[in-house]
Amino acid sequence: MKDLDALEHMIGRCALKDRAAFSELYSATSAKLFGVILRVLNNRAEAEEVLQEVYVKIWRNADRYSTGGFSPMTWLITIARNAAIDMLRKRKGAGEQMPEGLAEAMPDAAPGPEAQAVQASEREKLDGCFDELEADRADAVRGAYLDGETYADLAARFDVPLNTMRTWLRRSLLKLRECLSR
Structure with a gap:
C-alpha cells in the first residue's frame, strides 16, 4: 500500500x-x-x-x-x-503494414532467465486469480487490458449493454486486485 x-x-x-x-x-x-x-x-x-x-x-x-x-x-x-x-x-x-525484415533487424528485448522465472511465478498467481472470475468476465478483462479491445467491441461480443460491460470490468478488476493482494 x-x-x-x-x-x-x-x-x-x-x-x-x-x-x-x-x-x-x-x-x-x-x-x-x-x-x-x-x-x-x-x-x-x-x-x-x-x-x-x-x-x-x-x-x-x-x-x-x-x-x-x-x-x-x-x-x-x-x-x-x-x-x-x-x-x-x-x-x-x-492500412499500413510493417516493412518485411524490420522485425528481424530489431534487437531482442526478451527478458533474461531470472526475469522469466519471476514473470512465470507472477503469471501463475495472476492465472489463479483469473480462475476465480466467471469465464465471461475473465475473457472480457483479457480482451480489454491485454488485447486492447474497446469496451464497445467487448459489449457487442458478449451481447451486453456498454454500461454493463463497464461494470463487469470494474468489478472484475477489483476482484483481481483483492486476489493479488492476498
Whole structure:
C-alpha cells in the first residue's frame, strides 16, 4: 500500500507542475506502462512513441487524478491502454503494414532467465486469480487490458449493454486486485 501512496503523492506533485516528481513518476512507472503499450501494439517503435505521448498526457492531466477511486497505477495504465488503442486505430485507418525484415533487424528485448522465472511465478498467481472470475468476465478483462479491445467491441461480443460491460470490468478488476493482494 505504501507504493500506492507514493504514486498518488507523485501524481499530486505533478499536478502542481513539480518536474522532480514527474521524473520520479516516470522512473517508477515507465517500464510497466511500456509493457502495456507494447502488448497492445506489438511494435516497439510505435510503443516508444505512444509512451512519450502518455507521459505528456499525464503531465497535462495530473490534476484530474482523484485519490480514493481506483489505484494510481490503474489510472496510469488506463491512459496508456487508451493511447495504444488510439494508435491501433490510426494504423488500421492508414492500412499500413510493417516493412518485411524490420522485425528481424530489431534487437531482442526478451527478458533474461531470472526475469522469466519471476514473470512465470507472477503469471501463475495472476492465472489463479483469473480462475476465480466467471469465464465471461475473465475473457472480457483479457480482451480489454491485454488485447486492447474497446469496451464497445467487448459489449457487442458478449451481447451486453456498454454500461454493463463497464461494470463487469470494474468489478472484475477489483476482484483481481483483492486476489493479488492476498
